Amino acid sequence: MPRSSDRVTIHDVAQRAAVSRQTVSNVLTHPTRVRPETLERVQAAIAELGYQPSSSAQSLRSQRAGAVGVEINTLGPRSHNETMAPFLGSLAMRAAEHGSHMVPFGSPGDRPMVDGYQAMWARRLVDAFIIADTHHGDPRPAWLEENGIPFASFGRVWDDPTFTGWVDVDGAAGTGAAVAHCADLGYRAVGYLGWPSGSVVGDDRRAGWAAGCARTGVAPGPEESCDQDLDDARAAARRLLADLGPSDAVVCASDILALGLHHELLAAGREPGSEVGVVGFDGSDTALMHHLTTVEQPLDQIADRILDLLDDALAGRPRPPAGSLLQPVLLRGDSTSARSRSR
Amino acid sequence: MPRSSDRVTIHDVAQRAAVSRQTVSNVLTHPTRVRPETLERVQAAIAELGYQPSSSAQSLRSQRAGAVGVEINTLGPRSHNETMAPFLGSLAMRAAEHGSHMVPFGSPGDRPMVDGYQAMWARRLVDAFIIADTHHGDPRPAWLEENGIPFASFGRVWDDPTFTGWVDVDGAAGTGAAVAHCADLGYRAVGYLGWPSGSVVGDDRRAGWAAGCARTGVAPGPEESCDQDLDDARAAARRLLADLGPSDAVVCASDILALGLHHELLAAGREPGSEVGVVGFDGSDTALMHHLTTVEQPLDQIADRILDLLDDALAGRPRPPAGSLLQPVLLRGDSTSARSRSR
DNA sequence: GGCCTTGATTTGAACGATCAAATCGGTACA
DNA sequence: TGTACCGATTTGATCGTTCAAATCAAGGCC
Numbered sequence: 049m050p051r052s053s054d055r056v057t058i059h060d061v062a063q064r065a066a067v068s069r070q071t072v073s074n075v076l077t078h079p080t081r082v083r084p085e086t087l088e089r090v091q092a093a094i095a096e097l098g099y100q101p102s103s104s105a106q107s108l109r110s111q112r113a114g115a116v117g118v119e120i121n122t123l124g125p126r127s128h129n130e131t132m133a134p135f136l137g138s139l140a141m142r143a144a145e146h147g148s149h150m151v152p153f154g155s156p157g158d159r160p161m162v163d164g165y166q167a168m169w170a171r172r173l174v175d176a177f178i179i180a181d182t183h184h185g186d187p188r189p190a191w192l193e194e195n196g197i198p199f200a201s202f203g204r205v206w207d208d209p210t211f212t213g214w215v216d217v218d219g220a221a222g223t224g225a226a227v228a229h230c231a232d233l234g235y236r237a238v239g240y241l242g243w244p245s246g247s248v249v250g251d252d253r254r255a256g257w258a259a260g261c262a263r264t265g266v267a268p269g270p271e272e273s274c275d276q277d278l279d280d281a282r283a284a285a286r287r288l289l290a291d292l293g294p295s296d297a298v299v300c301a302s303d304i305l306a307l308g309l310h311h312e313l314l315a316a317g318r319e320p321g322s323e324v325g326v327v328g329f330d331g332s333d334t335a336l337m338h339h340l341t342t343v344e345q346p347l348d349q350i351a352d353r354i355l356d357l358l359d360d361a362l363a364g365r366p367r368p369p370a371g372s373l374l375q376p377v378l379l380r381g382d383s384t385s386a387r388s389r390s391r
Numbered sequence: 392m393p394r395s396s397d398r399v400t401i402h403d404v405a406q407r408a409a410v411s412r413q414t415v416s417n418v419l420t421h422p423t424r425v426r427p428e429t430l431e432r433v434q435a436a437i438a439e440l441g442y443q444p445s446s447s448a449q450s451l452r453s454q455r456a457g458a459v460g461v462e463i464n465t466l467g468p469r470s471h472n473e474t475m476a477p478f479l480g481s482l483a484m485r486a487a488e489h490g491s492h493m494v495p496f497g498s499p500g501d502r503p504m505v506d507g508y509q510a511m512w513a514r515r516l517v518d519a520f521i522i523a524d525t526h527h528g529d530p531r532p533a534w535l536e537e538n539g540i541p542f543a544s545f546g547r548v549w550d551d552p553t554f555t556g557w558v559d560v561d562g563a564a565g566t567g568a569a570v571a572h573c574a575d576l577g578y579r580a581v582g583y584l585g586w587p588s589g590s591v592v593g594d595d596r597r598a599g600w601a602a603g604c605a606r607t608g609v610a611p612g613p614e615e616s617c618d619q620d621l622d623d624a625r626a627a628a629r630r631l632l633a634d635l636g637p638s639d640a641v642v643c644a645s646d647i648l649a650l651g652l653h654h655e656l657l658a659a660g661r662e663p664g665s666e667v668g669v670v671g672f673d674g675s676d677t678a679l680m681h682h683l684t685t686v687e688q689p690l691d692q693i694a695d696r697i698l699d700l701l702d703d704a705l706a707g708r709p710r711p712p713a714g715s716l717l718q719p720v721l722l723r724g725d726s727t728s729a730r731s732r733s734r
Numbered sequence: 735g736g737c738c739t740t741g742a743t744t745t746g747a748a749c750g751a752t753c754a755a756a757t758c759g760g761t762a763c764a
Numbered sequence: 765t766g767t768a769c770c771g772a773t774t775t776g777a778t779c780g781t782t783c784a785a786a787t788c789a790a791g792g793c794c
Contacts, residue, residue, distance in 0.1 A: 100513035105750030107447035133476035170443035448780030
């Protein structure tokens with residue numbers, strides 16, 4: 049009899065169904081090995097007792113924690129949260145289907161270090177890691193690789209073209225689609241508000257804008273750059289405004305930048321959308337809240353693909369021949385609207 | 392010799408230091424039981440091999456997962472993220488010091504159900520849960536209590552005054568401080584932009600405003616209410632504007648509402664701060680980004696206290712006599728500024 | 735010198751699951 | 765009738781750790 053107030057174990061089920069522990073185990077993991085009649089009886093016992101295998105015991109036996117570490121930079125650029133928080137949400141939801149769970153952990157410092165990873169890995173609290181926002185000189189990919197620790201990355205790992213365990217959003221395609229969208233709506237010239245050149249993500253998005261202009265034949269409008277910060281964005285937007293003709297549009301490298309432009313347009317008495325088009329990037333809550341047209345990152349898809357990559361790595365399957373580049377989706381808001389077709 | 396490429400276990404350390412497994416274990420958990428000389432030798436071996444006990448093995452042995460479940464409502468009101476994401480960050484950071492980690496999990500539905508909790512608990516993936524945003528009729532606290540599952544709550548559990556395992560922010564004190572701040576700066580009347588009455592949190596914050604006006608002797612300004620949504624907030628703010636005199640201020644139930652008012656003020660050509668004071672609530676990124684004066688929730692403190700509560704519960708210590716009500720902190724932004732003392 | 739106490743260390747057992755190998759019962763075949 | 769075989773089931777061992785009990789060595793005391 050299962051002692052009440054005590055967890056029901058495989059042994060309790062075995063006794064109840066008058067079989068051995070192993071048969072119960074087989075019912076759950078290798079049902080074909082069990083005679084149909086027995087299967088049914090054991091399944092009934094499992095249901096009656098509400099048995100669920102203990103994850104601790106399974107972890108020890110299988111040498112798998114069933115967990116994946118995700119670093120969250122609380123002290124880093126605040127804007128990170130804008131993407132990382134929903135992404136962690138997507139991961140947590142999807143992970144359940146992959147039979148694992150996320151373990152967020154923080155590194156106190158403002159720049160990514162391997163200390164936190166080291167601590168989680170040494171005790172095997174996790175089987176793998178998911179990293180994001182890697183940049184040139186990021187110590188993490190190399191360290192993980194050297195120590196044979198499975199990991200996957202949201203964002204290309206620029207330092208090591210050999211590494212294919214990444215999933216990224218096709219930024220250039222996104223800004224390209226944004227330009228096409230503006231061209232379709234009839235905006236005259238399409239400008240660009242981006243980040244200072246040098247960041248790989250930023251350069252990619254800018255390239256998509258330039259290529260989009262060339263492809264659609266729309267004139268490239270004025271261009272400015274600033275940091276990922278609302279105040280900076282507003283200052284840059286003000287510089288941009290002078291050169292911005294009526295019925296021009298601006299594609300931005302992020303929703304924060306788009307919001308800065310949006311605010312400055314209103315301050316200058318020019319209505320976003322009907323007078324000047326604004327397209328953001330990221331599909332953040334901020335953009336949705338302000339009804340900005342934006343390029344949405346398919347976070348659910350990214351999470352799914354990343355978890356698949358980790359499953360493969362943990363199963364010892366070889367890495368894919370190349371990383372996954374997912375297509376973002378243009379999300380129409382009120383900051384772009386159809387022009388009267390008078391040109 | 393520890394087989395390379397294989398995890399170093401307690402056994403490896405024992406061999407290296409020429410002692411038994413148990414002595415190594417004692418060195419880490421009961422150092423006083425070990426002769427100083429031996430202690431040193433074993434510690435050296437531990438350091439040389441870089442031994443860290445396996446968390447899976449410890450979990451099985453101690454019947455403790457060392458993890459705490461936190462539900463994240465991805466599909467719920469988006470504004471939840473505004474507070475919950477940073478809160479999860481604080482929890483994750485603090486948890487490390489408490490020897491545990493967070494496991495975020497999602498429930499697909501939009502209203503809180505116990506299914507997700509049930510699944511995590513059945514397999515003992517977690518030892519306890521942290522719940523937030525409980526409301527009247529919330530099934531979770533009662534269910535957790537019934538099943539003897541340890542938990543703590545961010546936010547009072549209104550349905551059960553007996554339950555003291557909660558930590559909350561003193562909302563009334565926060566809005567009261569906001570009123571005092573406005574009075575100090577010399578604003579004439581202080582209005583209120585809140586949520587429809589009926590929500591416990593909202594009613595609390597509104598009460599603080601009313602009491603604050605009475606206490607400081609400042610005249611209560613006009614009042615409006617709306618949902619936690621930027622569009623709604625702007626509509627309500629527009630209604631408010633008509634009744635809003637020059638040099639009046641408005642205390643808001645949330646940063647989103649404050650932002651709505653901020654935007655409408657600009658649209659009406661009235662400058663936030665110098666002309667009309669605006670105070671938000673939550674200390675969210677949105678508020679910081681827009682330099683709104685806001686009432687900041689001490690998330691780190693809350694996380695710390697909640698983890699303490701869980702430690703107590705897991706150790707079988709009795710619940711505190713009452714819940715913890717923490718004081719929020721007023722964060723000065725540009726949306727309130729000193730009036731010229733001409734009255 | 736023998737016996738008891740104390741402190742340090744070791745051995746045995748257990749946590750709950752699953753893999754591998756052993757056992758069991760029945761059927762087919764010579 | 766005996767044996768080889770096959771599917772179904774059970775037993776033994778293991779993952780890495782820690783509690784409880786056993787062992788061991790040294791010192792104190794009569």
